[in-house]
Amino acid sequence: MKDQWTSRLSEYLDDELQSAERQALEAHLDSCVACRQTLDELRRVVAQAAALNDRSLKKDLWPGIARRIGVSVSPVVHDLDVRRRARERRRFTFTVPQLAAAAMAFLFAGGGAVLMIRGQRTAIGDQPTADSRPPVRLVGLLDSTAQYDASVAQLQQALAAGRGKLDTVTVRVLEQNLALIDKAIADARAALAADPSSTYLSMHLAQTMRTKLELLRRAQAIAVRT
Amino acid sequence: MAATLTREQRTAADAEMADAALAASGDGRAFERLYHGHVNRIHGLVRRMVDSDQADDITQDIFVRAWEKLSTFRGEAAFGTWLHRLAVNVILGRRQTISTERGRFLDAADALDGVPARSGHVEMGMDFEEALAQLPEGSRQVFLLHDVSGYKHEEIAKLLGIVPGTSKSQLHHARMALRKYLDR
Numbered sequence: 001m002k003d004q005w006t007s008r009l010s011e012y013l014d015d016e017l018q019s020a021e022r023q024a025l026e027a028h029l030d031s032c033v034a035c036r037q038t039l040d041e042l043r044r045v046v047a048q049a050a051a052l053n054d055r056s057l058k059k060d061l062w063p064g065i066a067r068r069i070g071v072s073v074s075p076v077v078h079d080l081d082v083r084r085r086a087r088e089r090r091r092f093t094f095t096v097p098q099l100a101a102a103a104m105a106f107l108f109a110g111g112g113a114v115l116m117i118r119g120q121r122t123a124i125g126d127q128p129t130a131d132s133r134p135p136v137r138l139v140g141l142l143d144s145t146a147q148y149d150a151s152v153a154q155l156q157q158a159l160a161a162g163r164g165k166l167d168t169v170t171v172r173v174l175e176q177n178l179a180l181i182d183k184a185i186a187d188a189r190a191a192l193a194a195d196p197s198s199t200y201l202s203m204h205l206a207q208t209m210r211t212k213l214e215l216l217r218r219a220q221a222i223a224v225r226t
Numbered sequence: 227m228a229a230t231l232t233r234e235q236r237t238a239a240d241a242e243m244a245d246a247a248l249a250a251s252g253d254g255r256a257f258e259r260l261y262h263g264h265v266n267r268i269h270g271l272v273r274r275m276v277d278s279d280q281a282d283d284i285t286q287d288i289f290v291r292a293w294e295k296l297s298t299f300r301g302e303a304a305f306g307t308w309l310h311r312l313a314v315n316v317i318l319g320r321r322q323t324i325s326t327e328r329g330r331f332l333d334a335a336d337a338l339d340g341v342p343a344r345s346g347h348v349e350m351g352m353d354f355e356e357a358l359a360q361l362p363e364g365s366r367q368v369f370l371l372h373d374v375s376g377y378k379h380e381e382i383a384k385l386l387g388i389v390p391g392t393s394k395s396q397l398h399h400a401r402m403a404l405r406k407y408l409d410r
Contacts, residue, residue, distance in 0.1 A: 010398035041405040048354055048408060049373035054270035061269075062261055065286050069293045202244075209227075226288025 003032065013046065117213050155216035162223030174219050181212045242305045250296040251327055257296075264306055268313050274358060274370050275317045284320055288313045310375065318385055321363070359409035361400055368393050369400035 011017050012025050029036050066073045163171065163219050190204035195201060242263065248256030268288055273281040292312055301373050358366060366384060371377040372393070379390040379397075386393070 007395075007398060010401055016394070038402075038405070043410065044408050045401045045404045046373050047294050048404075049369065052270070052274075052355070054266040056266055057269055059282060061265065061282055061286050061289070062258060065261065065289045065293075066254065067256070068286070068290050069257075071257070117314060125390070149317060 003028075003035065005029075005032070005035055006038060008103055009035065009042055013042055015041065028075065066223070067161045071113065151213060155213065155220055159216060159223060160219045162220065166219070170219075174215070178212065181208060184208045185212065231344065244292075245300050246296065246299055246301070246305045249293070257289075257293055260292075260305065260309075264309055265289070267306070268309065271310070271313055271370070272317055272373070274319060274355075274374070275314075275367055281318075284317060287320070288316045291316055314371065314375070314377075314385060320404055321367075323366050354404065354407050357404055361403060363401075364388075365396040365400040368396040369404075371402075 005025055008017065008021070008025060017025065035109065045125050063073050124192060166174070185205065189202060189209055192201045192205055233310070242260065245256040245259050249260060252385045265285065269281060269285045270290070272284045276284060288309075292309055295312060299305065358369070361369065368382055371385065372379070377385070379393040382388075382393045383390045388396075
């Protein structure tokens with residue numbers, strides 16, 4: 001059964017009627033059983049729409065996507081257990097040390113310098129983060145930090161070898177900047193220790209570390225060219 | 227909004243942000259993690275929106291487009307929200323190339339006439355998802371965007387190139403048509 005109000009029931013349900021219209025419709029609902037029933041059904045349709053479930057895909061589309069975007073397909077993708085892992089991964093929590101490690105890995109990759117940590121990055125991302133597994137998280141962070149330190153040391157060593165080729169002003173500016181960056185890194189680490197849940201601080205730390213890497217890399221390049 | 231998230235949700239969202247940043251730098255593994263976290267939802271959206279055998283292809287297109295557009299993701303919204311919007315744009319961009327044999331210009335309620343309504347037994351009637359798939363394209367898309375994805379009529383109108391009033395009307399027709407197919 002339809003009446004003049006039937007077509008307005010959805011708008012009423014979505015609270016989109018003007019005040020006067022809403023009051024008139026509510027007055028109508030008091031006396032119209034059919035409209036009340038329709039409204040109830042519409043409400044249930046909306047609730048059912050909100051509760052629609054997404055089925056798990058039977059076919060893994062990742063290999064095709066990976067091929068198109070030019071990244072290698074992880075062997076784990078072909079693991080029969082991959083969907084369960086994906087579902088579990090959605091429930092994972094990541095600690096700030098992990099995020100910091102991931103951010104560092106990202107920044108290294110952005111500079112194109114430390115490809116060797118790619119494997120490690122996967123290990124970090126794939127680790128469940130239940131609080132009962134601190135050793136795993138710590139290993140991920142320490143490994144990434146160690147790799148960063150190794151990259152810095154390598155660049156500093158190369159720079160030291162070419163230091164004699166740089167003029168004294170360049171060396172002084174370089175040292176001043178490195179000192180500032182080291183202080184910024186120390187400050188960021190201290191702040192992160194005080195507020196380990198801050199993603200911003202994690203990213204800031206990583207950005208600062210990247211800055212140091214890039215400065216060293218540029219200085220080394222200048223020394224090589226000179 | 228953030229204050230209402232549980233610690234687990236917040237850290238999961240942070241992890242996605244980190245993965246999005248990693249992926250934007252070219253990290254395929256990070257993007258693969260994002261893919262696994264969102265593919266079922268995106269595929270569900272595609273399947274319902276276009277109701278075609280091309281759902282897998284379009285889902286792939288969406289993730290390829292997301293990979294290409296990751297540099298534009300600023301983290302102002304959750305990654306899932308950003309991806310969903312990108313998906314809707316891809317889907318709507320493809321809809322003109324998808325030939326739908328069903329009568330997209332039929333009135334929504336009429337489109338479901340003649341199909342058995344759900345009875346007490348699932349196998350004897352059409353369930354809600356199947357009924358949804360039978361709706362004409364226009365009202366189905368409005369219904370999905372509004373009631374499933376949470377878009378407002380003004381946004382839907384822009385996306386579909388219609389006026390908000392048409393969006394409201396299509397939504398109402400879709401809801402009215404689907405009443406018969408509610409799960410018992």
